[in-house]
Amino acid sequence: MSGLAAYAAHPEHTRGRRHPEPAPEYRSEYQRDRDRIVHSTAFRRLVYKTQVFVNHEGDLYRTRLTHSLEVAQIARTAARALKLNEELSEAICLAHDLGHTPFGHAGQDALNECMTDFGGFEHNLQSLRVVDELEEHYAEFDGLNLTFECREGILKHCSYNNALLLGEVGERFINRQQPGLEAQLANFADEIAYNNHDVEDGIRAGLISIEQLLAVPLFRGYHDEVQAKYPALAGRRFVYEILRRVINHLVTDLIDSSAARLGKSAVRSIAEVRSHPYALIGFSDTTRELNYTLKSFLREQLYKHYKVRRMTTKARRVVRDLFDAFFTDPALMPDEHEARTRSELVPGAAGRAAGPAGRARAVADYIAGMTDRYAILEHSRLFDPRERT
Ligand code: MG
Numbered sequence: 001m002s003g004l005a006a007y008a009a010h011p012e013h014t015r016g017r018r019h020p021e022p023a024p025e026y027r028s029e030y031q032r033d034r035d036r037i038v039h040s041t042a043f044r045r046l047v048y049k050t051q052v053f054v055n056h057e058g059d060l061y062r063t064r065l066t067h068s069l070e071v072a073q074i075a076r077t078a079a080r081a082l083k084l085n086e087e088l089s090e091a092i093c094l095a096h097d098l099g100h101t102p103f104g105h106a107g108q109d110a111l112n113e114c115m116t117d118f119g120g121f122e123h124n125l126q127s128l129r130v131v132d133e134l135e136e137h138y139a140e141f142d143g144l145n146l147t148f149e150c151r152e153g154i155l156k157h158c159s160y161n162n163a164l165l166l167g168e169v170g171e172r173f174i175n176r177q178q179p180g181l182e183a184q185l186a187n188f189a190d191e192i193a194y195n196n197h198d199v200e201d202g203i204r205a206g207l208i209s210i211e212q213l214l215a216v217p218l219f220r221g222y223h224d225e226v227q228a229k230y231p232a233l234a235g236r237r238f239v240y241e242i243l244r245r246v247i248n249h250l251v252t253d254l255i256d257s258s259a260a261r262l263g264k265s266a267v268r269s270i271a272e273v274r275s276h277p278y279a280l281i282g283f284s285d286t287t288r289e290l291n292y293t294l295k296s297f298l299r300e301q302l303y304k305h306y307k308v309r310r311m312t313t314k315a316r317r318v319v320r321d322l323f324d325a326f327f328t329d330p331a332l333m334p335d336e337h338e339a340r341t342r343s344e345l346v347p348g349a350a351g352r353a354a355g356p357a358g359r360a361r362a363v364a365d366y367i368a369g370m371t372d373r374y375a376i377l378e379h380s381r382l383f384d385p386r387e388r389t
Contacts, residue, residue: 004084005082007270008083008270009084009085009088009180009181009270014147015148015149017146017148019140019141021145030085031091033144033146034091037098038094040137040144041136042098042134042369043098047063048063048373049064049065049102049103050064050102050103051064051067051194060204061205062201064100067194068093069094071190071193072089074189074247075092075093075182078189078258081255081259084181084182089185091146092150092153095131095150096124096154096186096190097127098154099127099130099368101368101370102315102367102370102375103372103375106312107375110323111319111364111367114319114364115364117357118357119162121368122158122162124154125158128155131144134369155169159173172274178276181270181281184281187281188283191291191295192247192250192254195294195295195298196250199213202301204236207307208301210239212297212301216293217290218290219246223242225245226245249287250291253283257283257284261280262280318375321383322382323364325383326363327359330359337362337365341362343362
């Protein structure tokens with residue numbers, strides 16, 4: 001692929017796939033990664049998984065799928081501007097949330113609590129587990145057999161102990177190295193996307209107001225600018241004119257600041273990016289501060305709103321009930337999942353587990369793969385005597 005910077009991920013120098021395959025004829029290795037992700041079962045399920053608002057609360061809120069698409073388009077813009085590999089950035093973004101449980105962070109926290117004695121549950125690690133082990137598409141291997149660079153990007157965080165079990169892709173957490181720039185970019189694109197769409201969805205749901213948001217300097221600045229330019233504008237167009245400017249501010253700053261850091265660092269290859277002492281993609285100090293204020297506002301005013309809490313409490317209860325029921329009696333699960341609880345060793349991104357830990361992991365995999373509505377249905381099938389099983 002021409003036009004890439006020296007420090008970008010070049011597909012011809014990929015560290016490859018776990019199971020070697022012939023090179024694709026008309027696509028790059030990273031295009032093939034992206035295509036495999038889009039064709040995966042876990043990707044289709046994202047449409048029925050909660051971002052912040054539960055899917056059945058309304059058709060206009062973001063879901064994990066639309067969130068992932070927004071993340072990917074933000075990353076592609078920045079990747080192109082920085083002469084990074086746009087296809088790899090896109091693939092990482094589309095896959096970054098594949099391991100998310102139903103019901104957003106509430107679901108993940110609940111499942112993590114259930115798994116305390118069995119190695120815990122972490123959605124990043126689960127995303128890697130989905131693409132490495134759980135997808136059943138190909139005759140010759142489990143998972144999607146993605147390139148190292150894509151897997152490296154999907155695994156955003158990882159504990160030291162889990163890293164020890166992951167082989168090559170875990171090494172950077174042990175050696176304290178950076179991932180490639182496309183992966184670093186995906187993290188920022190994720191944050192830019194959710195901060196802004198959560199503002200829009202929060203206003204739409206009536207949980208936060210424009211008046212409250214005036215306390216956030218980044219919002220206030222563009223609010224005043226839009227008001228001055230379009231004094232009669234109101235409603236959703238007014239909100240969106242503000243948010244498109246906020247997104248543009250963040251993306252532009254990210255590109256400019258990253259370009260400046262890359263220039264100063266003089267890194268000349270992805271290997272040098274990985275061994276650089278700090279991440280080279282990032283905001284300027286001023287914008288980092290502005291972005292942080294927006295993030296804190298959302299944490300306090302939206303994610304802790306009593307209506308959101310009611311939903312998250314219910315969600316935690318559903319996940320915990322499902323886990324307890326299936327862990328106590330795996331025979332309640334559909335046959336293929338029940339069979340995995342009986343297999344001697346349950347393979348996973350975090351090693352191979354036997355006995356109760358293997359059983360717990362198989363239950364967690366089943367629950368994590370559920371969509372919101374499937375989890376609710378399973379819950380009522382198990383706990384509501386009037387419901388058909
Ligand atoms: Mg995300």
